[in-house]
Amino acid sequence: MATDQFGVYVHVPFCSKRCDYCAFATFTDRHHLAVDYMHAVKTHIERTVASGMPKADSMFVGGGTPSMVPAELLAEVIAAIPRSADAEVTVECNPDNITPKLLRTYVDAGVNRISLGVQSTVPHVLTSLGREHDRANVVRAVEWVRESGVRSFNLDVIYGGHGESLDDWRTTVEDVVALDPPHVSAYALTVEPGTPLADDHARHPDDDDQAGKYELVDDLLVANGLANYEISNWAKAGHECRHNRIYWLQGDYAAFGSAAHGHHDGMRWWNVRTPDRYIEMINNGEEPVSSSEQLDDDTRRLEALQLLIRMREGVPSSAFSETDLEELAPFLERRGATVTLTRAGRLMANEVSMRLKVDNAFR
Numbered sequence: 108m109a110t111d112q113f114g115v116y117v118h119v120p121f122c123s124k125r126c127d128y129c130a131f132a133t134f135t136d137r138h139h140l141a142v143d144y145m146h147a148v149k150t151h152i153e154r155t156v157a158s159g160m161p162k163a164d165s166m167f168v169g170g171g172t173p174s175m176v177p178a179e180l181l182a183e184v185i186a187a188i189p190r191s192a193d194a195e196v197t198v199e200c201n202p203d204n205i206t207p208k209l210l211r212t213y214v215d216a217g218v219n220r221i222s223l224g225v226q227s228t229v230p231h232v233l234t235s236l237g238r239e240h241d242r243a244n245v246v247r248a249v250e251w252v253r254e255s256g257v258r259s260f261n262l263d264v265i266y267g268g269h270g271e272s273l274d275d276w277r278t279t280v281e282d283v284v285a286l287d288p289p290h291v292s293a294y295a296l297t298v299e300p301g302t303p304l305a306d307d308h309a310r311h312p313d314d315d316d317q318a319g320k321y322e323l324v325d326d327l328l329v330a331n332g333l334a335n336y337e338i339s340n341w342a343k344a345g346h347e348c349r350h351n352r353i354y355w356l357q358g359d360y361a362a363f364g365s366a367a368h369g370h371h372d373g374m375r376w377w378n379v380r381t382p383d384r385y386i387e388m389i390n391n392g393e394e395p396v397s398s399s400e401q402l403d404d405d406t407r408r409l410e411a412l413q414l415l416i417r418m419r420e421g422v423p424s425s426a427f428s429e430t431d432l433e434e435l436a437p438f439l440e441r442r443g444a445t446v447t448l449t450r451a452g453r454l455m456a457n458e459v460s461m462r463l464k465v466d467n468a469f470r
Contacts, residue, residue: 132366
């Protein structure tokens with residue numbers, strides 16, 4: 108399965124505080140660069156558009172914390188990107204710094220989807236994760252998003268933090284459900300090399316604990332009308348994230364901002380990591396690409412299957428041998444000529460993916 112949808116990703120690398128588990132290219136000491144950085148991103152976009160960039164079917168502004176930069180500057184960046192008439196335009200926001208005025212500026216610029224980083228609504232779990240907001244801020248932010256007229260929004264949550272009991276996690280999920288979001292992303296806390304979490308083994312998550320929490324969030328979200336359409340994502344009908352689907356279906360997407368990643372026809376590239384260097388290169392008329400790689404056909408086909416098996420669309424049944432289909436029966440569900448993961452299979456997705464047969468699937 109492939110897509111001809113085209114996406115644009117814009118990276119805003121500024122944060123007020125770096126979470127202990129975060130390995131993204133974000134910076135807490137370079138807010139003074141925000142204006143120059145946003146001007147550089149706009150310049151980069153304008154140059155790329157002039158060279159023939161297609162209209163975007165989706166745009167995602169991530170970070171970092173995009174809602175930290177002046178909303179008017181972000182609006183100018185969004186306006187610089189040609190978009191299809193029904194393009195999805197998402198901006199990630201922190202519940203602590205979202206305001207009605209900021210949202211009005213976003214909506215006027217064409218933003219129609221907001222992604223709020225909630226992570227947890229339990230105070231001691233938020234502290235463990237290094238987050239600063241509280242439940243009241245989340246409730247207020249959701250109210251403002253609804254009042255702004257934004258078409259859709261997502262709530263991000265994380266499970267498996269140190270000291271988080273199953274009841275703590277249930278509290279978070281029930282609080283999220285009470286806000287009636289059209290989309291929820293629930294991620295297992297992962298240990299990324301080079302982070303403070305990685306250095307503190309006492310805080311590393313437990314696989315069995317996370318499995319139980321995954322089953323709980325799936326039960327509660329499905330019971331409240333959100334269907335699982337990718338292992339970590341649930342949505343009401345029509346609110347699936349189009350931008351993420353471009354990634355999962357190996358579509359093409361442009362990359363703007365420091366450390367942003369792009370893709371075109373099997374070629375991946377990523378920009379220089381720091382905002383300082385990005386600004387300098389754009390101002391010098393240079394392409395800010397740090398490195399790239401060209402995927403061969405076999406690698407692309409394997410990745411296509413590895414991504415599809417995570418989605419409700421599934422993979423051709425020929426992607427598994429008959430023996431594997433029998434051995435993996437608890438983890439796979441046959442739907443005609445297609446195979447999808449059962450919930451038990453979602454918990455074992457990496458192991459199941461190792462059995463995929465590229466040659467069989469693409470005969």
